[in-house]
Amino acid sequence: MENYKPHKIEEKWQERWEKDLSFQVDEDRAEQKFYALVEFPYPSGKGLHLGHAFTCTIMDVFARKKRMEGFNVLHPMGWDAFGLPTENYAIRTGIHPRVATERNTDRFREQMKALALSYNWEREINTTDPDYYKWTQWIFIQFFKHGLAYKREMPINWCPSCKIGLANEEVVNGKCERCGEDVTRKNLSQWLLRITAYADRLADELDLVDFPESIKAAQRNWIGRTEGIVIDYPVEGSEETISCYTTRPDTNFGATFVVLAPEHPMLKNLKSQIPSSKWKEVKTYVEQAKKKFELERQELQKEKTGVFTGLYCVNRLTDEKIPIWVADFVVPTSGTGAVVGVPAHDERDYAFANKYDLNIKPVIKPQDKDWDFSEAPYVEEEKSVVINSDFLNGMCVPEAIEKVTDYIIKNGWGERSKNYHLRDWIFSRQHYWGEPIPMVYCKKCAQKGVTWWDTEDGQEFQSDLLDGDQGVVKSGLEGWFPVKDEELPIELPAVENYEPTKTGHSPLAGVEPWVETKCPVCGAKAQRETDTMPNWAGSSWYYLRYCDPSNSSKLASYHSLKYWLPVDIYLGGAEHTTLHLLYSRFWHKFLNDIGVVPYKEPYQKRRNHGVILGEDGSRMSKSRENVVNPEDVIDKLGVDTLRLYLMFMGPYDETMPWSTSGVRGCYRFLDRVWRYIAGEDYLVNEETRLELKKRLHRVIKKVGDDINAMKYNTAIAALMGFLNHVEDLGGLSSADWGVFLRLLAPFAPHVVEELWCESLGNEFSIHAQPWPKYDQDLAKKEEVTIAVQIDGKLRDTFRAPPGIEKENAVNCAKGSEKVKKYLLGKDVERVVWVQDRLLNFVIK
Numbered sequence: 001m002e003n004y005k006p007h008k009i010e011e012k013w014q015e016r017w018e019k020d021l022s023f024q025v026d027e028d029r030a031e032q033k034f035y036a037l038v039e040f041p042y043p044s045g046k047g048l049h050l051g052h053a054f055t056c057t058i059m060d061v062f063a064r065k066k067r068m069e070g071f072n073v074l075h076p077m078g079w080d081a082f083g084l085p086t087e088n089y090a091i092r093t094g095i096h097p098r099v100a101t102e103r104n105t106d107r108f109r110e111q112m113k114a115l116a117l118s119y120n121w122e123r124e125i126n127t128t129d130p131d132y133y134k135w136t137q138w139i140f141i142q143f144f145k146h147g148l149a150y151k152r153e154m155p156i157n158w159c160p161s162c163k164i165g166l167a168n169e170e171v172v173n174g175k176c177e178r179c180g181e182d183v184t185r186k187n188l189s190q191w192l193l194r195i196t197a198y199a200d201r202l203a204d205e206l207d208l209v210d211f212p213e214s215i216k217a218a219q220r221n222w223i224g225r226t227e228g229i230v231i232d233y234p235v236e237g238s239e240e241t242i243s244c245y246t247t248r249p250d251t252n253f254g255a256t257f258v259v260l261a262p263e264h265p266m267l268k269n270l271k272s273q274i275p276s277s278k279w280k281e282v283k284t285y286v287e288q289a290k291k292k293f294e295l296e297r298q299e300l301q302k303e304k305t306g307v308f309t310g311l312y313c314v315n316r317l318t319d320e321k322i323p324i325w326v327a328d329f330v331v332p333t334s335g336t337g338a339v340v341g342v343p344a345h346d347e348r349d350y351a352f353a354n355k356y357d358l359n360i361k362p363v364i365k366p367q368d369k370d371w372d373f374s375e376a377p378y379v380e381e382e383k384s385v386v387i388n389s390d391f392l393n394g395m396c397v398p399e400a401i402e403k404v405t406d407y408i409i410k411n412g413w414g415e416r417s418k419n420y421h422l423r424d425w426i427f428s429r430q431h432y433w434g435e436p437i438p439m440v441y442c443k444k445c446a447q448k449g450v451t452w453w454d455t456e457d458g459q460e461f462q463s464d465l466l467d468g469d470q471g472v473v474k475s476g477l478e479g480w481f482p483v484k485d486e487e488l489p490i491e492l493p494a495v496e497n498y499e500p501t502k503t504g505h506s507p508l509a510g511v512e513p514w515v516e517t518k519c520p521v522c523g524a525k526a527q528r529e530t531d532t533m534p535n536w537a538g539s540s541w542y543y544l545r546y547c548d549p550s551n552s553s554k555l556a557s558y559h560s561l562k563y564w565l566p567v568d569i570y571l572g573g574a575e576h577t578t579l580h581l582l583y584s585r586f587w588h589k590f591l592n593d594i595g596v597v598p599y600k601e602p603y604q605k606r607r608n609h610g611v612i613l614g615e616d617g618s619r620m621s622k623s624r625e626n627v628v629n630p631e632d633v634i635d636k637l638g639v640d641t642l643r644l645y646l647m648f649m650g651p652y653d654e655t656m657p658w659s660t661s662g663v664r665g666c667y668r669f670l671d672r673v674w675r676y677i678a679g680e681d682y683l684v685n686e687e688t689r690l691e692l693k694k695r696l697h698r699v700i701k702k703v704g705d706d707i708n709a710m711k712y713n714t715a716i717a718a719l720m721g722f723l724n725h726v727e728d729l730g731g732l733s734s735a736d737w738g739v740f741l742r743l744l745a746p747f748a749p750h751v752v753e754e755l756w757c758e759s760l761g762n763e764f765s766i767h768a769q770p771w772p773k774y775d776q777d778l779a780k781k782e783e784v785t786i787a788v789q790i791d792g793k794l795r796d797t798f799r800a801p802p803g804i805e806k807e808n809a810v811n812c813a814k815g816s817e818k819v820k821k822y823l824l825g826k827d828v829e830r831v832v833w834v835q836d837r838l839l840n841f842v843i844k
Helices: 010-019 050-068 084-093 097-114 130-145 195-208 213-223 249-254 266-270 276-289 294-298 347-355 397-410 443-447 456-460 470-474 558-564 580-593 630-637 639-648 660-678 690-708 712-729 734-744 749-759 806-814 817-823
Strands: 033-038 072-074 149-159 164-166 184-193 226-234 241-246 257-260 306-315 320-327 338-341 364-366 384-386 414-419 439-441 480-482 516-518 525-528 569-572 606-608 611-613 655-657 784-790 793-800 828-834 838-843
Touching: 010 097, 010 749, 033 050, 033 558, 050 072, 050 569, 050 611, 050 630, 050 639, 050 690, 084 097, 097 630, 130 149, 130 480, 130 580, 164 184, 195 213, 195 580, 213 580, 213 606, 226 249, 226 397, 241 249, 241 257, 241 338, 241 414, 249 397, 257 306, 257 347, 266 306, 276 306, 276 320, 338 347, 384 397, 397 414, 630 639, 630 660, 639 660, 639 712, 639 749, 660 712, 660 734, 660 749, 690 712, 690 734, 712 734, 734 749, 784 806, 784 817, 793 806, 793 817, 806 817, 806 828, 806 838, 817 838
Parallel strands: 033 072, 033 569, 257 320, 569 606, 611 655, 784 838
Antiparallel strands: 149 164, 149 184, 226 241, 226 306, 226 414, 257 338, 306 320, 364 384, 439 480, 439 525, 516 525, 784 793, 828 838
């Protein structure tokens, strides 16, 4: 072909790659493995969008280079197909979720293959496949047996639109993370996973992995671990004691009230002591507060409300009586469910005290000035001094914290403790399209108080994770038993009515033949659990199944997991940092603890991808008419052009606007490559100039280093720049063109395959060729440009040989007339030297 016509070659090579199983991978322990993973998508009816193409191509480029470097590359793909979007789509269209999922995955797979994504399709998985979710159910049963899955009736976040319960992580600014509806509260019996048992390890073991600091910080902030002390406050005239957690015991001399959460069990204990008129007021307030969800109650800007119980407790540091209030800004899952109010040094307490005319007593102040406490609380910790606090007076805050902590513990008034923002994971979902929770409830056994741990199997089972606290583990689980392993999977029944119910129960509750079963312990009539798992369940362990996807006896063999794990690099969205990423680390650590998987962490390296905006600089949406369909780009300019532009448009982890002119520029670049190699008029002699040889080896080094660092845009820019030099200085030999094509291969796989095989006459396939190596002597730059600054301002540049010594660089810079005039009569305090790049004279 005289001109570059991508549509005539792309389908041809895709068929050849598939026929030859070019990207199939097997365990070969003689080869070094590399596991490259991108978050598997939710296959919606809309098909593959530009964001999918962008994310998948990022990892595909990396995987292709690793193969050429000789690694045995696991680069799999599958489908995260359970969950609300498909169920909602089914409700709107009348198409069964199972049918919709099959259609959507078929379309996604076809589109991904069209993008030349070199996946190991022989390892494809689907979370809705019973052979897959059999093991999701098995993992849940292991959580249960180890005391990490339990059931409680509790107020939960409820989406009235989706008609399901939501974990705290799925509520964003008081709205459902998926549909945007305002979230309400609802009392339901829920399964929870005890993720809090792993809070410390989830935070501390981030030191073992290569995650950006922003990801580590997000996870640690969500876990929210703090270290402090629980202080006991005896209730006046009672044997009861209220315990409050605080990280600032140094301010306890300024405590002027105590607040209980409306759900605090202490209220029942104190009911007989609270005056009847007050109790009626407290009861009304409690009932209203329970209708609100936690995030709303804790909002700092929200006006604080509360009710006085008429009772007092004693602050033993001051021997003062302080009133006991009930207020909804305290939630039962935070700390002990009770807080001590220090209004002079906390904005929330300050607002509450002002509203109800409570005492405000300052106990710290700035070291070097006074503070007007009638205007605002003083919350600064650093450069503060303790006042009005007896033996703490005059101390700095850290010293006072240690001193008073020791004093309280010595007197038996409290003990050191930790607190976490992280809450146990609400695992139940009241919808149809999800994994059935593999549990059975027997009313007869429940009436006898029998738990699974009382059975023969349960008594034989021992677990270090139970911490010896069997009573806590068993509480509320009377009559609940896991199904036997040989009965897995508990398949989702085929139903006609899959709409969520108004009662809060799953649609499965109405499928009586499926619900009704026999108790695995006593044989009496029993019922299956009708709640299903959240969409996060299947995605919490899918990377393990890729290692051994056809195993029918285990979720994956330990032998295979030992070879492939950990995932060497995992690419995904920033929105999953405190959801999927945290959950999957939790599941992995648990499976590691029980000996199912090796290694403490699942992912050695995690990176978040950026976002592509519309050409107008705003997010793509149909209403703005700025959506770019990848199929439209492919139809006009080909797959290679789309792939090349997606990687060239900017750093992979930033937000970037689409550019039609930029896409066409990438097409023109590929056309120029085509014309140089494919057209007879552009064939050149075998002899090449030394200058181009040197430039080629610099490009080999540059492109290799940049792909390793995922700086794809600068790698492509280097290839484009090299082609310009070829046009300016002459031609390359066929061998050197082959080197150039291998460098381009991860980005534009079709055109390089065509030119490699058909134009240069090489054997199939270029993607099986070794990655080019550079000659260090040839790749060495003969000159570098060094910037010269005076107090950080650029004054001149000069050229010098690479590796120039600092002293010689200083002499060269001082010889510049532009620099001399700025240094004349000045004393240089120091010289900042960045090898081969920068020289900065700092003037006294």
